[in-house]
Amino acid sequence: MPPATLPKGKRVTLKDLAAHLDLSIATVSRALSGSPQADALAVETRQRVEEAARQLNYRPNALARSLQGKRTFSIGVLVPEISEGYTAGLMSGIEVQLSERGYRYQMVSHHSKAALLDEALDMMLGRGVEGFILIAVTLQHALPVPAVVLSGTAGDDEHADRVMLDHDRAAELTLDHLHDLGHRRIAFFRGHEGNVDAGERWRAICEAATRHDLAIDSELTLTLRGAAYGETFTAEGGYREGYRYGQKLLETGRRFTALFAFNDISAIGAMRAFQDAGLDVPGDVSVVGFDDIQSAAYHRPSLTTVRQPLRRMGETSSRLLLDRLAATQHGAFQQVVLEPDLVVRDSTGPAKAST
């Protein structure tokens, strides 16, 4: 048996085309690449070339093209992981913007590990990405190409544009709402340390609590373990974790009338734990989530939550990046802060009278 040389779907190249037309490679390239010099060509020649290209089904080799010029129209996206709510929302916004403007992206998960992040950055630079969108990372050093950090930090001296949520407002809205309803003893779920958002959020919550004269009971403050924003597909899903931590809260035996969770998923898990323990939500305990994932409105009770404009955050990041790529001059780095909304539904109600 002869070595199974594959059907050799050999692509048509400029050289083939040139030979076929009895023209030089240069001319063919000019006719097709839409370069400024295309005007110099005879109209007839150009049409001949275009016709032949269509006929022979010529497709330019992007690798070669990028190697020679500098454009790759490719950008790198680093996500913490591929999960249900959070990542999907952002990605959706990112994808729309990018593809609208002719860019493609490569995506890789960094799982909140600095080593993975660095490796991925290196690898993508090697593949010629023109810029980065970095989600939930801490960017240590400046990069050789423009970058936008989304829900993360970019080092003291700011190496990149940033898009972030107004965590102060989120905390203010929520604690205001709960305080108005008479809640004074509130339990919290914190995101785990690896999560960049988590720190900022907690700071904002503490400050807002002080303003409202609310004491934070450290025994009622639980820090989630798993990748905070989902890690949806591991054995211990985010819902499950919320459930267990909901139980833990009850086990402390301490009194609390409300829970402000780190995200909707853990909120929903905890809510279920409370219900399974015979408590009524919001009669006995009010629950507030974070994100406003699609299903939030369809649970029972429907979930009161802080809505992050995920899709818009994705779009904004892309726009920022592409604008910077377009303008060859580098202006000062920007910070775009997007506002959250508090979506009040049925999982919050008046605080239960003291027992």
Next chain:
Amino acid sequence: MPPATLPKGKRVTLKDLAAHLDLSIATVSRALSGSPQADALAVETRQRVEEAARQLNYRPNALARSLQGKRTFSIGVLVPEISEGYTAGLMSGIEVQLSERGYRYQMVSHHSKAALLDEALDMMLGRGVEGFILIAVTLQHALPVPAVVLSGTAGDDEHADRVMLDHDRAAELTLDHLHDLGHRRIAFFRGHEGNVDAGERWRAICEAATRHDLAIDSELTLTLRGAAYGETFTAEGGYREGYRYGQKLLETGRRFTALFAFNDISAIGAMRAFQDAGLDVPGDVSVVGFDDIQSAAYHRPSLTTVRQPLRRMGETSSRLLLDRLAATQHGAFQQVVLEPDLVVRDSTGPAKAST
């Protein structure tokens, strides 16, 4: 020897390295690329090169490398869209497998449009992908590189490996369950025509219904409109659509004791509609979903559903593709059929006695 200070922004290339070491480009390349010819090199030289590469922070240009050799270690993934449950589950499995074996992927949404699909394929081929994973597509013609079709069809004469769910078993399990509970009048949500899975699933349901001697009432069979598997981020989310179609079922005035939805999302929406109309689930109506998304267990009542092993489907597709890439010989195309499970929870119960 003067300390080689390199120009900023510019990446270190083999040439730079060679100049710095006073060696030829070829030698440096051999020392670093792990080529078979590396053995011929003097051990000392090789170490010198490696040391310098580390020092100067050399990173190979993947574009150039790919242009010369044929390997790009890049594969193209086409998804219907970026959505919560379905796509995220598959992608998660795909990503793990691919990155474990050193491959990267580019992703683009085809939105169930043939034109978008073709364009994306072309573009990715131009970028040198070595293979494709095509999700929920109908593959018309053979491709010049290996492909795996996941939950789709690959033309009559089979142009690709396929991974699919055993829809017959899914239908059988579900109708068996409902039939056992005494349900005889069952409503259905069908996926929209653009969805490749939908057709197959419906065929299987019809056959299983016949086997169980169940009549399908066309008035109680509603076809979803939106991108069937989510289109989560459009104004009319999947939940909302399920809700509206749940209402529609009630508006027909026809009697039914169970609903078999097209996916969990629409099932949850419909369930809520029934509840809002004062019906009890499962007391008055039983509801069965499809997919087993993470939140399914956390709704009230928790959702009985057909579990698709999404992650495993993703993994299997990747494995199939990479195996085919590794073995240069082309064996016959394979079809891998994965088995669903019926996860019985609290949204199904005995059929209500006839009114």
Next chain:
DNA sequence: ACCATTGATGCAAACGTTTTAATCAGGCTA
């Protein structure tokens, strides 16, 4: 001493483009 052998490295072509600068054929000017 001589040639063959080995071991280590360099030359140069190739991958498919883009682009700068050069060539070439006419027609026009003087």
Next chain:
DNA sequence: TAGCCTGATTAAAACGTTTGCATCAATGGT
């Protein structure tokens, strides 16, 4: 007739790699 544009095309270098083959020095066998 020579010199010059002008308009259309092409030759060739470059982008950063990999790799078949050539080269070269040192070694070893006879």
